[in-house]
Amino acid sequence: MKALIIAGRTFASRLFIGTGKFASGAQMAKAVESCGSQLVTVALRRVDLARPAEDDPVIAHLDPDKVMIVPNTSGARNADEAVRIARLARQAGGFDWIKLEVTPDPNYLLPDPVETLRAAQLLVKEGFVVMPYINADPVLARRLEEIGTATVMPLAAPIGTNRGLETREMIRIIVEQAQVPVVVDAGLGLPSHAAAAIELGADAVLANTAIATAGDPVAMAQAFAMAVQAAELGLDADPGGERKLASASSPLTGFLR
């Protein structure tokens, strides 16, 4: 696979990690480190930007030399709220990359396409590197790409559900059409789901609940990393095509030779 480059920055790992739901900041950091992820997202609502980073219960555990910290706008219910919190993150924390989440429904946390597009427009104009979380909508993905987002991040299934690639066909189309990296986000519950997303052509995956709520989050993070690597290696090995029918070992037209 070609190298994963987002906004000019190269990532050696195609596994990104969300930092919510872990039993402790230390456990989260250990999981991140053990899987070799180089990008984690942190909810701004959890970060106290007024405090120095070394005192923050989430950020303090992460080594910024090894892993890029991308704040997300989780909790924002419209574009204005998302933009406001992103500006605050830049102003107080120096963050230029933003994972854009606009989820007016606090239960399924499904992204609002209209407000996400509007927020992305504003943030791109202001020079942010924008990584929007979206439903697996190929047209929306193209619209976002047109306005200059750095990636698109379609969901595999509703967030936190661990159900796997329920939006497979739409993600396939997004991957086919995208000119920016596609990061499959939300709903991946097992390492095999992550592998399937990479095999489908996604450039990276983001996992959180599946890892944070596993009995052994560190081992699960490693398992996800291995699955992603296996899928990557498999693709590089140029897999034989899939066929609907078995191909006969004694062809019916063999006598023509």
Added chain:
Amino acid sequence: MTEFFDMLREWPPERVRDLLEGSDCEQAVERALARPVPEAHDFAALLSPAAALRLEPMARRAAALTRQRFGHVLQFYAPLYVSNHCVNSCRYCGFNRRNRVQRRCLTIDEAVAEATVLAEQGFRHILLVSGEDRKAVPVDYFTELTVRLRQLFASIAIEIYPLAEAGYRRLVEAGVDSLTLYQETYLPDLYSRMHPDGPKRDFRFRLESVERAARAGVAFLGIGALLGLADWRVDGFYVGLHARWLLRNYWRQQVSVSFPRLRQASGALIPPCPVDDRAFVQLMIAQRLFLPDAGLVLSTREDAELRDRLIPLAVTRLSAGSKTTPGGYANKADGEPQFEVQDHRSLAAMHERVRQLGFDPVDKDWDCAYHSP
């Protein structure tokens, strides 16, 4: 949209009791446990005496749902009592206007001083609580206080007398993001008996406060029934029904349920329907199974041992180090508390305990910046 008030009429207490005590209850519990999303009749089965025999599988499912939805995370808040002046005569309450207790209303400066103590302890979510007396603490009081507190807190909640929509809108503009308002009981006849006079007699105005707040833009809605006034199974059923109705009709809002268990307050009546620990646990886990996305809140009304045991089950939010007397934090006030705190552990002690139990204590899980320009 069917009004919740009308929906309550479709579920008179007799209908709820029939479900709770039906001959088919044991099978109904099994069906409810097998259902991906329980319906109202399943919820009644989970609250029934028959389900009391199935607490363990219910608890396991409740814990798994809570971990999946909320993770290994517990969020903390502190109540700040600003006034115990009250114009109502709730028969179960220590702030009852007929009680001869020392009344106190904090000035804005005093309230800010109290809040500063809480902020220094590490709290970032605060709940402003007052008795129901809009002359002692008018809406202006709360808007002014909220504006001053926004520098100190990530989230500001109120638990005050019910308001019209315009009142809630003013509070939202000032920076209030959360409302807690207990209906006390969803049984109208009992409600009338418990609230013999004062503006609180208006059952429907109180019932629909939460909707008015939602329309005004309050993001987090907290409801509950006082446990001890009525049969907990019946009132618990209505609380769940109300929460789900709110979730369906106000889909942008997050809904949470509290479990205020009545203790005897001075000058107040002995709870007519006491709720024991076993019932308390059944109620909490039944709510979780019925409302997988709802926040479940546990205050310091409960003692340390029970709180510790409930943390891994279904709780998502806890108060800590609470004082229920106006001026109790900064001024060592000795006035009448609204209720006796049973768990006196500080925020720091709770953090430590929660970590021992395998959870991440979270003080900040919102940001005032979401609301303000």
